Amino acid sequence: MRSKKHPLDSGGMSSTSPLVLITGATGFVGSHVVHQAISAGYPVRLVTRPGKDGALCSLYDASKNVDVVVIEDIASSDFTEALRGVGAVIHVASPNAGRSSPEGMISGAVNGTLNIVKQATAAGVKRIVVTSSLTALADITSDFYARRTHADTDWNEVTKESVLDGTHENDALCVYSASKAIAERELWKFADAHPEVDITTILPCMVYGPIAPGIKLTKEGLANYSTAAWFYQALLPPAGQQAKLKPVQDTVPMTVDVRDVARAHVLALSAAESSSVRRKRLLVAGETFLFKDAVEHLAKVRPELRDRLPDTSEAKPLLEQVNIMDTSRTKEVLGITEFIDWRKTVEDSVQSFLDIEKSWGETN
Template sequence: MSSRTALITGATGFVGGHLVRRLAQAGWKVRALVRATSDTRALEQAGAERFIGDLDSVDVLAHAADGADTVFHLAALTIAKGEAPFIRANVTGTRNVVRGVLTAQHRPRRLVYLSSYAACGPARSGRPRTHGETPEPLTAYGRTKLQGEAAVHEAEQAGVQTVILRAPPVYGPGDRALLPYFRLVKRRLAPAPAGPELRTHMVYVEDLAAALARAADAPPGTYAVAEPVEHRWSAVVGAMADSLGTKPVRVPLPPAAVRAAGTVAGWFGGLGVFNKEKAEEMLAPAWLCDLTGLDALLPPGTATPLADGVRRTAQWYLEHGWV
């Protein structure tokens, strides 16, 4: 059993919760940066040590990082009204994590940062976007996650090993981002933008947690992490329908209607996880990235197939009364 120590930001979130459990089960000593108002029952069950603060609390971050082997920075803002909140959370917050790492009395060996496909932008001409291409994020979220990556590189320049993981849509037990669509499919509705069908990578949350854990020892660098299969949106919907026992009706939405709905949602600070910029992401024809190096984080044959992951997700939703 390992006796290594990890500090996790975003430990009470969707991905963070899965990573906490995985590391604790592997014998890591887990520390978590949490707000005073956070629900920490799952952290208590995992035996995690809690440090009260937020991404503005550089002194707390430095104290929590002191002597840790690896810092996993997962905390991020994904939906907000306007760009300023994204900058504060995803750029300034990440810089503060870097400052905490660099000013810790016993500096951590490694910093692992969870980024997003949104940072590099959608596929170009229908082909996966390579690591060497200039990123073209569409949204404030994507732009600020890319700036967060730049902040992480500052830690690298100061001698800390760094690994950046760019994730596509993440789904699994406890996910709230795709939950509204599961609910629509349960009601036999499958709205989607009219025109070319979306093609995308996906990643099951347990696979992403496993990849993050392996990032503590993988060669430093930037990786796109996903099930190495390109999925059409109709296949995703079909997997949802099969898992819920329904036959939804496809409802094509004109792009103008998708944008209008996003604009209205944005007036209210984003309804659920939808706003004007999310609408633009939905209208992009493909979200595919270069998976070179994936084997270091998700060895061949270990990624959860879409049908299995969606079935497990739907079962969890049903058991917990979410759908």
């Protein structure tokens, strides 16, 4: 580990705000978590891989309450120095779908989670928040039009052995689904053995929304930017291309705004302890919509984009028997009263994509 910024200066910060270590700070969800943690008054220490530290240092250069540290490998590196003075951890980082072999995906997710959680516990950290996923509740290939309610007691029962049987080498989403489920199961085994640590997992469904403030992305960067990339490519195909939406949307129809996901992570830092509200496995989901709905809404509110939007004539509407996620415990434990309307998610996302495209022209 090496630090790439000045030591934290706590001047102006509340003495009751713990220093929060955040992993995955350059990612879609992680960047929003950082933004909201800072806005909530937390000093933060951001963990990043070699090569990504420069962008983070530039983004937060004027902040006295942000520190950036480089960790070679979250799954195996020593966090001793990175955890010095830390009072809470938000672990967002996880291997992206299709970026490594099935075995590498699973071991990266499991070992990445356990390595930082074990070291944080040994360092005396008492509050840990970990990003999980709908895929820890149900396999990504499940029928999401079965009028089923997903609850915090549900589990994707996939095993490591079944994923590594040689038949899933080209099924990145299936492997990603398994990696999240297996990593979370291992995390709760650790939590059960260490009741002195308050652990929360946040389980969002399909995460869409605008890019976090200040984040700069190249054309290639946006094309590979998690679920935001899917949204961008579906809603704003390159000008001049006669794109059509597929008859059936091939992603999960249950959606949530990235800002709500980040808000849940930050609120979890000050939520009631598990000893009083039981295991905090918190589902985060907004209103369901499809790309078809998003495009047709944009055609109404942004008519100047109509020539850019894809053809929706063959896309089927949302079926009534779509599954839902039970967010009642999340609202109870975190005090969230409502989630961002999907129309605002669509409008804000598209504006942020257009702003990023504009920046490409300005740098040419």
